[in-house]
Amino acid sequence: MIQLKNIEKIYNLGGEPVHALQSVSLEIAAGEYVAIMGSSGSGKSTLMHIIGCLDQPDNGTYKLDGQEVQSLSEDELADVRNKKIGFVFQQFNLLPRMDALENVTLPLIYAGLTPAKRTERAANMLRLVGLGERMGHRPSQLSGGQQQRVSIARALVNKPAVLLADEPTGALDSQTSEEIMALLAELHKEGTTIILVTHEPDIATFAHRLVKLKDGLITSDQIIRKP
Amino acid sequence: MIQLKNIEKIYNLGGEPVHALQSVSLEIAAGEYVAIMGSSGSGKSTLMHIIGCLDQPDNGTYKLDGQEVQSLSEDELADVRNKKIGFVFQQFNLLPRMDALENVTLPLIYAGLTPAKRTERAANMLRLVGLGERMGHRPSQLSGGQQQRVSIARALVNKPAVLLADEPTGALDSQTSEEIMALLAELHKEGTTIILVTHEPDIATFAHRLVKLKDGLITSDQIIRKP
Ligand SMILES: Nc1ncnc2c1ncn2[C@@H]1O[C@H](COP(=O)(O)OP(=O)(O)OP(=O)(O)O)[C@@H](O)[C@H]1O
Ligand SMILES: Nc1ncnc2c1ncn2[C@@H]1O[C@H](COP(=O)(O)OP(=O)(O)OP(=O)(O)O)[C@@H](O)[C@H]1O
Numbered sequence: 516m517i518q519l520k521n522i523e524k525i526y527n528l529g530g531e532p533v534h535a536l537q538s539v540s541l542e543i544a545a546g547e548y549v550a551i552m553g554s555s556g557s558g559k560s561t562l563m564h565i566i567g568c569l570d571q572p573d574n575g576t577y578k579l580d581g582q583e584v585q586s587l588s589e590d591e592l593a594d595v596r597n598k599k600i601g602f603v604f605q606q607f608n609l610l611p612r613m614d615a616l617e618n619v620t621l622p623l624i625y626a627g628l629t630p631a632k633r634t635e636r637a638a639n640m641l642r643l644v645g646l647g648e649r650m651g652h653r654p655s656q657l658s659g660g661q662q663q664r665v666s667i668a669r670a671l672v673n674k675p676a677v678l679l680a681d682e683p684t685g686a687l688d689s690q691t692s693e694e695i696m697a698l699l700a701e702l703h704k705e706g707t708t709i710i711l712v713t714h715e716p717d718i719a720t721f722a723h724r725l726v727k728l729k730d731g732l733i734t735s736d737q738i739i740r741k742p
Numbered sequence: 743m744i745q746l747k748n749i750e751k752i753y754n755l756g757g758e759p760v761h762a763l764q765s766v767s768l769e770i771a772a773g774e775y776v777a778i779m780g781s782s783g784s785g786k787s788t789l790m791h792i793i794g795c796l797d798q799p800d801n802g803t804y805k806l807d808g809q810e811v812q813s814l815s816e817d818e819l820a821d822v823r824n825k826k827i828g829f830v831f832q833q834f835n836l837l838p839r840m841d842a843l844e845n846v847t848l849p850l851i852y853a854g855l856t857p858a859k860r861t862e863r864a865a866n867m868l869r870l871v872g873l874g875e876r877m878g879h880r881p882s883q884l885s886g887g888q889q890q891r892v893s894i895a896r897a898l899v900n901k902p903a904v905l906l907a908d909e910p911t912g913a914l915d916s917q918t919s920e921e922i923m924a925l926l927a928e929l930h931k932e933g934t935t936i937i938l939v940t941h942e943p944d945i946a947t948f949a950h951r952l953v954k955l956k957d958g959l960i961t962s963d964q965i966i967r968k969p
């Protein structure tokens with residue numbers, strides 16, 4: 516389903532080029548639950564953005580469900596991002612002038628639902644992450660962990676086949692983290708492919724497979740639990 | 743040094759008022775190391791902003807080093823914020839069009855140093871948090887954990903008497919977290935008062951005293967280790 520071969524990402528800022536990803540090859544089958552760990556700056560978010568079709572590699576190939584991502588048109592890419600993939604950003608990326616409900620309703624615009632149905636589904640998603648009382652708050656009127664949960668609700672509202680979650684519990688206390696991880700476990704049971712970046716071993720342990728990244732290279736890729 | 747009495751903070755968004763802080767009383771002496779824990783939305787960041795003189799309570803009093811904060815002029819407040827307090831924000835609050843070095847140099851503008859001395863001190867601080875190779879990068883060209891470390895460097899560059907750190911290791915891997923906590927331990931040994939919000943028990947354990955917050959109220963306040 517996800518096939519990365521020799522993926523490279525290089526930034527040129529005028530000084531030394533930064534090799535964010537040196538040569539990354541990775542295959543993830545539908546329905547897998549993969550955790551990615553690595554130190555700060557090792558390339559995890561860069562890798563997630565490429566997998567999520569939000570960024571292009573400088574070298575290497577990426578096939579998503581057998582299709583070469585590089586050969587997709589802008590429209591086809593937008594379609595993939597909107598319908599196939601849900602992305603929880605490390606820094607949430609919420610729209611500041613919309614409230615929580617509007618932020619979560621946005622991805623549903625192309626889902627072919629009536630406005631009433633869109634609002635209902637978004638509201639249900641927010642209640643599921645414990646934000647039933649915060650739907651009318653804009654991001655600046657929400658705590659860090661509440662903003663993170665809006666970002667999670669938004670990523671899930673379109674029922675994506677692949678969930679890319681970049682440190683989805685980073686701003687959450689242990690109780691709330693457990694609730695979110697239970698939600699992800701449920702989605703995984705229903706067939707969602709999950710790729711999760713985390714710094715916390717207690718969170719990584721929910722996955723079946725652990726990939727470690729260091730200086731833009733995969734240093735290990737192991738099954739950590741039976742499916 | 744820090745005396746909060748019956749502090750209240752209420753937000754009115756049109757619907758039900760939100761009691762972010764209901765009645766918080768807290769005394770912290772110079773040189774203490776206090777951790778604040780509590781679930782997402784319990785009022786931690788709100789409390790930190792009031793202690794840091796970045797926000798005003800709706801009720802109650804706050805004395806900092808014997809002075810009523812409410813009676814300070816705008817200039818006196820700016821002085822306190824700049825010289826006495828270092829703040830590591832939960833979402834970093836870096837200036838997007840300045841690079842890491844410029845962001846860390848900014849608080850030194852009123853420190854009475856020459857431009858060359860300011861740059862030197864800021865650069866040393868960035869090296870101390872492992873970012874010697876990223877000084878010319880702007881926030882959008884830095885990873886999440888790198889942005890967090892710039893925020894930490896900026897908070898410390900003026901050698902503040904009080905460090906307020908709102909989840910300073912939230913975006914860091916365990917190795918980098920340990921390095922940052924060791925740096926804080928060193929500062930504490932030198933006399934810095936530290937107030938640290940964290941979700942992680944492993945981080946809270948560095949403090950001497952643990953305050954727990956729930957729904958805008960302090961539910962416990964315990965010494966957790968001998969100084
Ligand atoms: N500007 C605002 N308007 C309305 N409500 C607000 C505003 N800012 C914060 N709140 C609410 O006040 C409560 C406390 O927020 P605060 O940011 O202090 O929580 P927190 O303990 O830091 O949470 P977290 O661990 O998620 O960062 C939250 O329920 C939040 O929704
Ligand atoms: N636009 C950019 N220009 C230059 N360098 C960049 C840019 N974006 C990222 N980098 C660099 O690429 C490297 C990888 O960044 P990335 O965000 O993928 O790290 P990460 O593993 O997600 O780290 P963290 O755990 O801190 O979030 C970092 O060293 C970063 O400084």
Ligand SMILES: [Mg+2]
Pocket residue numbers: 559560561605681885886887
């Ligand atoms: Mg990252």
Ligand SMILES: [Mg+2]
Pocket residue numbers: 658659660786787788832908
């Ligand atoms: Mg907070």
